[in-house]
Amino acid sequence: MNKRIVIFDTTLRDGEQSPGASMNIEEKLEVAKQLARLNVDVMEAGFPISSPGDFEAVKAISQNIKGPSICGLARATSGDIDCAWDALKYAEKPRIHTFIATSDIHLKYKLKKTREQVLEYAVAAVKRAKSYCNDVEFSAEDASRTDIDYLCRVVEAVIDAGATTVNIPDTVGYAIPHEFAQIMHNLKTRVSNIDKAILSVHFHNDLGLAVAGSLSAVLVGAGQVECTINGIGERAGNAALEEIVMALDTRKDIYGITTGVNTKEIYRTSRMVSDITGLAVQANKAIVGRNAFAHEAGIHQHGVLEERSTYEIMDATSIGLTENKLVLGKHSGRHAFERRLSELGYELSGEELEKAFARFKEVADKKKEIFDEDLAALVADEVHSIPETYQLEYMTVITSLEGIPSATIKVKSGGRDIAECAMGVGSVDAVYQTIDKIVNVPHTLIDYNVKSVTGGTDAIGEVTIKIGDDDSVYIGRGASLDIVEASAKAYVQAINKLVYHQSKRKKTNGSDNN
Secondary structure (H helix, E strand, O other): OOEEOEEEEOOOOOHHHOOOOOOOHHHHHHHHHHHHHHOOOEEEEEOHHHOHHHHHHHHHHHHHOOOOEEEEEEEOOHHHHHHHHHHHOOOOOEEEEEEEEOOHHHHHHHHOOOHHHHHHHHHHHHHHHHOOOOOEEEEEEOHHHOOHHHHHHHHHHHHHHOOOEEEEEEOOOOOOHHHHHHHHHHHHHHOOOHHHOEEEEEEEOOOOOHHHHHHHHHHOOOOEEEEEHHHOOOOOOEOEHHHHHHHHHHOHHHHOEEOOOOHHHHHHHHHHHHHHHOOOOOOOOOOOOOOOOOOOOHHHHHHHHHOHHHOOOOOHHHHOOOOOOOOEOOOOOHHHHHHHHHHOOOOOOHHHHHHHHHHHHHHHOOOOOEOHHHHHHHHHHHOOOOOOOOEEEEEEEEOOOOOOOEEEEEEEEOOEEEEEEEEOOOHHHHHHHHHHHHHOOOOEEEEEEEEEOOOOOOOOEEEEEEEEOOOOEEEEEEEEOOHHHHHHHHHHHHHHHHHHHHHHHHHHHHHHOO
């Protein structure tokens, strides 16, 4: 019988620490719902004390998500742990995850504490967390660079204090897989009470070894693997959930491990995280990249046509991909459209379905072939997690080889129409200059990215942008057969987020002053 391993997803905490990948509460809740569909065992929802927004996000996820354990991160201090519990106490299955660094380099330069002091902090933190809930995880930050004798002492002490999971992180992505396996072997053989806790691992990808290191740890007894969707995270990222899960699934002969993950939700989860964070998935990314199941070489194509297993070790449908085939057309009705979205895993409200269907019919009149990827882009474009202060109503853009590009745009806001025109150095710049005149909200355009959803000159184009104010970065995305229109929609969506969250901050600050 295969052993069951715990999949701990930290996309909403460590993953969100990718530069420019921050999510608002509504977006975090949307991703959390999808992670629940993916059926991860543990969902690290955030670091509650790090900001009021993170606290509210963890609280909202605790109140609304059922199934996975909901985890919050806390440093080994009373204030952090108390704050984490205040956010987590609504969860069906709460977990407090407390940590402190244990390597000499961190003790000397960051903590400025002795080994004995850190040991005392670790034990006290676990005991305090244990007073709130039974499920307590302890992490020895920078464990891979920690003296092994001291690491064994810390692990034994925190298990005695009540830790149910002990995490051994390769915080800076330094460890080589066989080296880390030896650390795990030492802990398994030298810590007398190791059988009373689940031994977990958490890898960063600075040397490109996060997945390899995680799998090496599984071979020597790790009972939990911490990972993120698409491998996002600090610096070079974390171990990629989809790669770990599919490696364990594909090579059961080696690992003898199962997970509870619903692999058919992998692709959809990957796309959602990419859309919301604005972090594109590279084309040759394992499992979820656009080219992961593509075959260019003639000899490969011939082999796959004769027998897929000649060059494909996984079935694309196992991660939720479908054949790139025509699924709907302009004569398709609402029922067929709704059924196909349901088959793809989308659950829309009545209003969202109406908006998505109207957009589908509009695109189907212009594009002969509607693929599943097109449907996913249209749905993502029409379903909004925040109120739309500004709605794009009308746009005319004029450009020429030697002329000056200009744009005339009308938006609806607060029941009234606002129209403006402006010029720019290019079509998109003209559009953005015009929108800026309408909304008059100070911000900076940080990033602009465009890609096609499928092939052909009639492909739907997706634009992802990032804008920022003094407090946050806001991500907008738009999809259209016209890339200038997609650019406008992405810009308006990002501005709507900025305006909404600025308004929330003003209300919060106003209530604080009362």
